[in-house]
Amino acid sequence: EIVLTQSPGILSLSPGERATLSCRASQRIANNFLAWFQQRPGQAPRLLIFGPSRRATGTPDRFTGSGSGTDFTLTISRLEPEDSAVYYCQQYGDSPWTFGQGTKLEIK
């Protein structure tokens, strides 16, 4: 199965700064079927980006997905307090679909 490794584990930034989250796959992801989810405490995950750069409905344009093959990035520009959450990447190109372990983003 494809293992996804996210980095960093924890990211602490101030409002207005830019966040760069990485997701590296153990092998090439078919069709670049890579997605990013945001999960706030006590809530279900929310799809932000998929395919790997298409914004889901309602995703602000501050969120940008990029990458291909084995290396993918989620960039959040102009951080806001409500961006504080855990972010997961998921590949859905090859079964079993797998998730990364998550990056916790803290807004100071």
Add this chain to the structure above:
Amino acid sequence: QIHLVQSGAEVKRPGASVKVSCNTSGYTFTNYGVTWVRQAPGQGLEWMGWISGYNGDTKYAQKFQGRVTLTRDTSTSTMYMDLRNLRSDDTAMYYCARGADNGDYVGEYWGQGTLVTVSS
């Protein structure tokens, strides 16, 4: 509006089974598949499997093969996740999620989650 509403919390003994339902509305049921994901307390997300809304085809994570069955009822637009031989480490929040509007299988619309607690 698209809604996925899951059944309520369950408490089960080890060795028992649980069946979680995911009632969908607001779209054509047979046009989209549904993914099931779980999350143990304080842990990350874990993909369990996927079922086609069109023909009931399924994909399962190897870890759950033989213990989980995904089914659908087209007459009520409801998906089901049946997990057998429960263990304490099956204690988790279980989510269903419908595929994306463009047809991608990734979960775009999520249920509220069902907490399953396995305890003797």
